[in-house]
Amino acid sequence: DTGVSQDPRHKITKRGQNVTFRCDPISEHNRLYWYRQTLGQGPEFLTYFQNEAQLEKSRLLSDRFSAERPKGSFSTLEIQRTEQGDSAMYLCASSPLPRRGNEKLFFGSGTQLSVL
Amino acid sequence: KQEVTQIPAALSVPEGENLVLNCSFTDSAIYNLQWFRQDPGKGLTSLLLIQSSQREQTSGRLNASLDKSSGRSTLYIAASQPGDSATYLCARGGSSNTGKLIFGQGTTLQVKP
Numbered sequence: 001d002t003g004v005s006q007d008p009r010h011k012i013t014k015r016g017q018n019v020t021f022r023c024d025p026i027s028e029h030n031r032l033y034w035y036r037q038t039l040g041q042g043p044e045f046l047t048y049f050q051n052e053a054q055l056e057k058s059r060l061l062s063d064r065f066s067a068e069r070p071k072g073s074f075s076t077l078e079i080q081r082t083e084q085g086d087s088a089m090y091l092c093a094s095s096p097l098p099r100r101g102n103e104k105l106f107f108g109s110g111t112q113l114s115v116l
Numbered sequence: 117k118q119e120v121t122q123i124p125a126a127l128s129v130p131e132g133e134n135l136v137l138n139c140s141f142t143d144s145a146i147y148n149l150q151w152f153r154q155d156p157g158k159g160l161t162s163l164l165l166i167q168s169s170q171r172e173q174t175s176g177r178l179n180a181s182l183d184k185s186s187g188r189s190t191l192y193i194a195a196s197q198p199g200d201s202a203t204y205l206c207a208r209g210g211s212s213n214t215g216k217l218i219f220g221q222g223t224t225l226q227v228k229p
Binding site: 004006031033040041042043044045048056091093095098103104105106107108109110112 | 120148150152157158159160161162165205207209215216217218219220221222
């Protein structure tokens with residue numbers, strides 16, 4: 001499979017619990033992005049990595065959120081002490097390094113989080 | 117503040133019609149403009165990417181245009197089919213080349229057989 005893979009597809013948790021999502025990008029893609037999407041809205045940027053370095057984080061990413069990409073391959077997104085407002089689709093995307101500004105993002109199918 | 121707006125939020129057309137989806141953005145200093153398709157409960161599929169130096173891109177029945185001066189992009193779908201039913205999202209790339217995209221809220225298209 002050469003696409004972006006996300007696990008799990010669905011996660012139901014109780015408020016206050018910690019959750020962790022995993023993303024496997026397309027191999028050889030240096031960049032990896034996390035976005036969050038709520039119902040009826042477009043995705044919102046959370047953070048991105050170039051290889052293992054986290055280069056930018058949105059102010060949407062509170063201190064309860066942490067993302068890692070330890071070996072420059074797969075990435076994890078952890079949410080601590082989940083709140084009902086965290087309920088959303090969490091999307092991962094990857095891309096190669098940009099050349100001449102041509103940079104398409106390839107998205108995974110997302111992890112749907114429901115916080116009860 | 118950089119914003120992206122898509123109008124209409126929803127659109128229903130009979131099969132075979134040609135249609136145009138609209139996207140407007142603030143700040144003409146965009147890096148690129150991308151159009152995506154999203155099926156219910158799924159991720160996004162990239163359709164077309166227009167670099168800031170380009171005016172349009174075409175793929176099959178799809179044509180996307182970019183007018184930076186007016187802050188507008190359009191996605192033209194020719195001879196629509198029921199399989200085109202989905203949400204279409206436009207997204208602008210920022211002035212720095214990070215791939216960080218700012219999305220509109222999408223237009224949900226229904227093509228009736």
